Amino acid sequence: MQNVLNALRALEEVAARQPIGVAELARAMELPKSTAQRTLGTLHAAGWIRQTGSTPTRWALTTKALLVGRRATGELGLRDVAVPVMEELRRRTDETVHLAVPEGDRVILIERLETSRPVRIVLPLGQILPSHASANGKAVLAARPAGAVDQYIAAGLTGFTGDTITEPVLFREELAEIRRRGYATNGGEWRTDVSAVAAAVLGADGLPVASISVNVPTSRMTAQMSESLGAQVAAAAREVGAALEPLHSFRHR
Structure with a gap:
C-alpha cells in the first residue's frame, strides 16, 4: 500500500514541478533518494512519466494523465486516446510512430512520435500520404467498403517508385492480404527510403x-x-478503436 501511495504522491509532485529531478522529488516528498528513484521507475514503466532528455535526468508527465483527466470529463478526441497508445508503441519499438486520418481519397499525417535513433524517418505534420503507396493509406483503404475501393482504383494508381503497385488486380490482392493479416506494409513504395507497417x-x-x-x-x-511490428501496430490500433467506442456512445446518449 505504501508503494502505491508513494507513486500517487510522486505523480502529483511531477505534475506540479515538472520537469523534476530525482533529488528534488526526494526532498519534496521527504523520502530517501533511492525510494524516489524506484517510484519514478515505476511511473515510467507504467507510461505516466517520461524523461525530458536533459542532463541530469529530469521527468515530466506523458499525455496519459491528460487522457485520464479528459475521460473523467468526457472531453476526449482521437489524438487524446491515440497518443498514449502510440507512446507505448514507440517505447517498445524505439521507432517513429505516426497517426494519420482519412480525408477523401487520401490520408493526412496529424501526429508523430520520433525514435531516439540517429537514422530516422521525418515527415512533417500535415503531410499527404497516397492511399495506395503508403502503409497508412493502404490500411485505411483496405478497411473501406468495396465501392470506395473500386472508385479509388478506377481513378488510377500513380507510380512513385519502382515498387509502387500500379496494376489494379495486384493491388486488390494486396488489399485482401492486408485484411487477412490485419496490417498493411510499405516497402519503399512511396519513397525508396521509407518503409512502414500500419493498421486501421x-x-x-x-x-x-x-x-x-x-x-x-x-x-x-x-x-x-516487419512481421513483428505489424502485430504490435495492429494491437495498438485495436486498443485505440476500443477506447473510442465508449466515447462515441457517451456523446450520442
Missing part, C-alpha cells in the same frame, strides 16, 4: 477513422521486423 483504427460503425504506423528507414527494415 475502426470506429463504432466499423469504418476507418484513422491509422497508426511504425516507420523505419528501408535500410533497417527486414521481413522478420
Whole structure:
C-alpha cells in the first residue's frame, strides 16, 4: 500500500514541478533518494512519466494523465486516446510512430512520435500520404467498403517508385492480404527510403477513422521486423478503436 501511495504522491509532485529531478522529488516528498528513484521507475514503466532528455535526468508527465483527466470529463478526441497508445508503441519499438486520418481519397499525417535513433524517418505534420503507396493509406483503404475501393482504383494508381503497385488486380490482392493479416506494409513504395507497417483504427460503425504506423528507414527494415511490428501496430490500433467506442456512445446518449 505504501508503494502505491508513494507513486500517487510522486505523480502529483511531477505534475506540479515538472520537469523534476530525482533529488528534488526526494526532498519534496521527504523520502530517501533511492525510494524516489524506484517510484519514478515505476511511473515510467507504467507510461505516466517520461524523461525530458536533459542532463541530469529530469521527468515530466506523458499525455496519459491528460487522457485520464479528459475521460473523467468526457472531453476526449482521437489524438487524446491515440497518443498514449502510440507512446507505448514507440517505447517498445524505439521507432517513429505516426497517426494519420482519412480525408477523401487520401490520408493526412496529424501526429508523430520520433525514435531516439540517429537514422530516422521525418515527415512533417500535415503531410499527404497516397492511399495506395503508403502503409497508412493502404490500411485505411483496405478497411473501406468495396465501392470506395473500386472508385479509388478506377481513378488510377500513380507510380512513385519502382515498387509502387500500379496494376489494379495486384493491388486488390494486396488489399485482401492486408485484411487477412490485419496490417498493411510499405516497402519503399512511396519513397525508396521509407518503409512502414500500419493498421486501421475502426470506429463504432466499423469504418476507418484513422491509422497508426511504425516507420523505419528501408535500410533497417527486414521481413522478420516487419512481421513483428505489424502485430504490435495492429494491437495498438485495436486498443485505440476500443477506447473510442465508449466515447462515441457517451456523446450520442
